[in-house]
Amino acid sequence: MNMPTQNSGQADTADQAADAGAKDAVVAARGLSKTFADGTVVALEGASFDIAPGSFVSLVGPSGCGKSTLLRLIAGLIDKSSGHLKVHGKPVDAPRTDVGMMFQRATLLEWRTAIENVLLPTEIKRSLTKEDRRNAAELLRMVGLHDFRFSFPTQLSGGMQQRVALARLLQTGADVLLLDEPFGALDEFTRERLNVELMRIVAEVGATTLFVTHNIAEAIFLADQVFVMTPRPGRIASIVEVPFERPRSPSLQTSPEFNEVVAEVRDILGEDH
Amino acid sequence: MSDRRSSSYALAYWALRALPHLLLLLALLPVWELAVSTGFITSILVPPPSEIIASIWELYVLDGTIYPHFLITLTETVAGFAIGAAVAITLAVCSALSETFKRYVSPYAIVLNVTPGIALTPVVIAWFGYGMGSKVALAAIISFFPIFVNALTGLLQVDRDSEEMFRSLGASDRQAFLKLRVPASLPLVFAGLKIGLTTALIGAVVAEFAQATAGVGVLMNRFSFQLDMGSSIATLLSMTLIGLLLFYAMEFLDDRVVFWRREGRRSVVSRARARRWAAKFGGHESPETEAASSK
Ligand SMILES: Nc1ncnc2c1ncn2[C@@H]1O[C@H](COP(=O)(O)OP(=O)(O)OP(=O)(O)O)[C@@H](O)[C@H]1O
Ligand SMILES: [Mg+2]
Numbered sequence: 001m002n003m004p005t006q007n008s009g010q011a012d013t014a015d016q017a018a019d020a021g022a023k024d025a026v027v028a029a030r031g032l033s034k035t036f037a038d039g040t041v042v043a044l045e046g047a048s049f050d051i052a053p054g055s056f057v058s059l060v061g062p063s064g065c066g067k068s069t070l071l072r073l074i075a076g077l078i079d080k081s082s083g084h085l086k087v088h089g090k091p092v093d094a095p096r097t098d099v100g101m102m103f104q105r106a107t108l109l110e111w112r113t114a115i116e117n118v119l120l121p122t123e124i125k126r127s128l129t130k131e132d133r134r135n136a137a138e139l140l141r142m143v144g145l146h147d148f149r150f151s152f153p154t155q156l157s158g159g160m161q162q163r164v165a166l167a168r169l170l171q172t173g174a175d176v177l178l179l180d181e182p183f184g185a186l187d188e189f190t191r192e193r194l195n196v197e198l199m200r201i202v203a204e205v206g207a208t209t210l211f212v213t214h215n216i217a218e219a220i221f222l223a224d225q226v227f228v229m230t231p232r233p234g235r236i237a238s239i240v241e242v243p244f245e246r247p248r249s250p251s252l253q254t255s256p257e258f259n260e261v262v263a264e265v266r267d268i269l270g271e272d273h
Numbered sequence: 274m275s276d277r278r279s280s281s282y283a284l285a286y287w288a289l290r291a292l293p294h295l296l297l298l299l300a301l302l303p304v305w306e307l308a309v310s311t312g313f314i315t316s317i318l319v320p321p322p323s324e325i326i327a328s329i330w331e332l333y334v335l336d337g338t339i340y341p342h343f344l345i346t347l348t349e350t351v352a353g354f355a356i357g358a359a360v361a362i363t364l365a366v367c368s369a370l371s372e373t374f375k376r377y378v379s380p381y382a383i384v385l386n387v388t389p390g391i392a393l394t395p396v397v398i399a400w401f402g403y404g405m406g407s408k409v410a411l412a413a414i415i416s417f418f419p420i421f422v423n424a425l426t427g428l429l430q431v432d433r434d435s436e437e438m439f440r441s442l443g444a445s446d447r448q449a450f451l452k453l454r455v456p457a458s459l460p461l462v463f464a465g466l467k468i469g470l471t472t473a474l475i476g477a478v479v480a481e482f483a484q485a486t487a488g489v490g491v492l493m494n495r496f497s498f499q500l501d502m503g504s505s506i507a508t509l510l511s512m513t514l515i516g517l518l519l520f521y522a523m524e525f526l527d528d529r530v531v532f533w534r535r536e537g538r539r540s541v542v543s544r545a546r547a548r549r550w551a552a553k554f555g556g557h558e559s560p561e562t563e564a565a566s567s568k
Contacts, residue, residue, distance in 0.1 A: 075441050094443075101441040107434045110533045111456050113546050120452070124444045133554055150547035152539050172442065 025050035025086075026176055026208045027074060032083035034069050042233035043069040046083070049227065049239060051208055056199070058219035058226045059212045060265065066234025067212045071178045074210065075101045087176060097125070100174030104181040106161035108153040114164045115140060115149040121172040132171075139167040142201060159183075159190040166198070170205060177202060177209045184214070192250060195222055203246070216269075217253055220261050228268045238268045317500060324503035332507050339492070343511050346477055346488040349405050350515065353412020354473035358466060360413070361420035369428035369454070382421055390415035390476065394483045403484050412476035416469035423465025427458030460534055463527040470519050478512060489515075 032047040044066040051057055059067045072078045073085060076095040085092050087099055100121075108117045118136040122128060140149045143163040145156075153161055162183060169177060182198075183191040199222055202209045213219050219226050226240040242261060244252060252258055302322045308314045309321035316324075332339040364382075368375035394411060401407035431454070439449040481490025489511050496505040532538040 072437075077437060077440055095441050097443060099441075101438070103434050103438065105434050107432070107438045109435075109453070109456065111459075113543060115550075116546075121442045124439075124442050124448055124452075130554065150543050150550065152533055152543055154533060155539060155543065 024053060026053050026088060027051040027210075028084075028086045028089075030084040032070075032073065032085050033081050034066070034073060034078065035081045044073070045233040045235045047236050049236065051210070051225075053208055054206050055224045056202065056209045056211065056222055058223035059210060059229060060214070060216055060219040060226055061229030061234075061237075061269065062231055063214070064234070065229040065231035067229060068180050069234065070229075071101065071180050071210060071212060074176070075099055075178055077101075097172065098174050099176045099178065100169045100172040101178040102165055102169045102180065102182045104184045106153065106158075106165040108161055108164055108168075110153050113150045113152055114145060114156070114167075117153065117164055118149075118167045118171050121168060136167070136171055139170050140164070142170075142204075143167045143197070157190075159186050159194060162186065162194065163197075166201070170201070170207075175205075175207050177207045179209065179211045181212050181214070191218075196250065198222070199246075199248070216262055216265050217258075220258065220265065221248065221250075221253055226265060228265055230269065240265055240268070316502075318502065320502040320506065325506050328501075328503035328507035329510070332504060339489070339508065339511050342487055342489045342492045342508075343515070345405065346408075346474075346481065346490065346512070347515050347518075349408040349477040349480075349488065350412055350470075350474045350519065352405075353409040353476060354416050354470050354519075356409065357413035357416035357473060358420050358469060361417045361465075361469070362424050362462070365421050365424035365428060368425055370450070375425075382418065385414075386418045386422075390418075390472075391479050394480055397480065398484045403486055408477045408480040408485065408488065411480040412473040415476040416473035419468040419472060420462075420465040423468070424458065424462045427461030427465075428454055430457070430461075432457065460531050463523075463531055467520070467523050467527070470523055471516065474512070474516055474519065 028050050030048050032044065033042070034044040035042050047070060059070065061067055069078070073080055074087065074092065076092045076099065079093075087096070092099075108114075109120065112120070115133075115136050118139060119128060119132060122132045122136075137146065137149060140146050143166055145160060145163050145167070148156060148160065153164065156164065166182070169179075179198075183194050186194070195218060198211075211219070211222055220240075220242055223242050226242060227236050228238045228240060229235065230237045240261065244258070306321045306323060309316050309319060320328075364378055368378055390411070393414060397411045397414070398407045401410050435453055435457075436449065439453055444452070477488070478490040481488040482494055485491045489508055493505055493508040493512075496502075496508060528535055528538055532542045
């Protein structure tokens with residue numbers, strides 16, 4: 001119960017904070033832990049943090065440090081083992097409509113056109129209206145795929161498929177976006193371009209974003225805060241504030257200030273990074 | 274317009290590809306004819322092509338004996354296939370929905386599979402008689418298993434990421450089943466249906482061989498007993514014809530239903546959906562008018 005306080009700075013004890021949380025935090029976790037059923041793997045241990053509305057948080061860390069586990073907890077896809085977790089002040093116990101998730105694979109339905117894929121989240125909730133359809137078309141325009149809205153996923157490139165998945169995520173209307181290595185399977189160029197677009201889009205819709213990546217520079221470039229995670233047991237080793245003004249241009253990544261932050265994160269991660 | 278032109282191109286292309294095969298066949302026929310007429314091959318066992326062609330002419334054109342039998346076998350096959358497929362898909366869906374159901378059904382399905390279905394012929398004839406019933410039954414029985422197994426495999430294969438995506442959207446099990454698992458299983462379902470259709474034909478014909486009053490199997494049996502090899506082979510060709518007919522009908526359906534796996538169909542369906550969308554939800558959504566207005 002008495003977990004070591006991590007750098008979120010606000011938690012006093014797990015119990016107190018669970019009730020309090022930061023007043024305006026969109027996502028608030030206190031001593032959040034997950035041990036998988038076999039009991040041997042502690043996927044996540046004692047995570048405590050507050051995420052402010054509209055902020056962009058990157059999760060970075062080596063494979064197996066619990067990044068996906070943390071996201072899936074917040075998405076309500078798995079149950080926590082202990083600790084407290086609230087989104088918009090309400091405990092998370094099941095998937096909910098104000099939280100949306102996007103995966104490394106686009107997971108589009110091959111038999112649906114791009115726009116039909118984007119409409120899926122709404123279709124699951126209720127029957128479609130004219131407004132929904134207009135909104136979906138608008139979102140596809142936002143991700144630059146308006147001309148491809150009637151194409152099937154297999155007619156699109158990997159990067160385009162992820163854009164459709166992003167439009168689908170936005171169609172959910174969720175204001176907490178969880179992105180688990182969304183562009184991890186794409187080539188460097190596409191990834192960089194999509195990262196910049198992602199920054200623009202989430203700023204435009206004002207969403208709170210958690211973004212998982214293996215890439216330190218990418219994590220820093222995108223985020224207001226970087227959660228640096230370490231494995232065995234998976235924990236948030238440190239929360240690094242990213243001081244740079246927005247909007248940011250890719251050239252930022254070559255500046256000395258930027259590289260200082262990279263060095264700081266690298267330091268926390270230790271030798272193997 | 275452009276569709277018609279491209280299809281006439283396709284026809285020309287196809288004809289060009291078929292030409293060498295046709296020439297080879299035409300070249301082989303005289304060799305075969307010669308081999309029989311010189312006595313190199315006994316004409317009682319293998320009839321010369323001329324005799325087969327004469328039999329075809331007689332059976333298919335002059336007195337058309339073949340057609341009633343052809344229709345009967347075709348009906349038996351299709352009816353048996355339809356029953357086998359309906360039962361197989363129903364059981365597969367139930368097995369996919371309920372673990373318990375699957376546990377109780379699987380042993381029977383496996384027993385049915387390892388038992389040579391054809392061996393049931395005498396039993397089936399005893400149960401259903403000499404008429405079409407027994408042929409339909411055997412066709413249904415032996416087409417059941419490949420359809421069941423493929424449909425079940427298709428329904429049980431889960432893409433974990435997609436399932437998780439559905440769950441994160443708050444989808445019910447029912448929605449995930451109907452919107453994800455069923456469509457995702459269709460390619461395998463159709464693979465099973467294609468195999469099932471072929472086996473259904475085998476079932477119908479074998480049952481006819483065993484005991485029947487009509488059908489191409491009976492006809493062929495009759496000709497073989499009379500040592501009329503030409504007519505026998507001409508009849509065999511009608512079975513090939515049934516097989517081809519059914520196979521291409523199935524291929525056509527597969528093409529329409531599982532369009533997303535067919536490169537050519539995909540773009541056709543994509544255009545059709547764009548048109549339908551424009552018609553249903555307003556012209557301003559159609560790509561053509563939009564391109565015009567944005568310029
Ligand atoms: N369903 C599960 N059952 C058992 N153990 C699991 C399960 N899911 C994850 N784990 C374990 O929990 C730990 C953290 O996994 P997680 O997927 O969160 O890592 P990750 O940081 O996302 O890694 P990667 O960068 O490779 O995606 C790993 O050791 C993993 O083996
Ligand atoms: Mg992961």
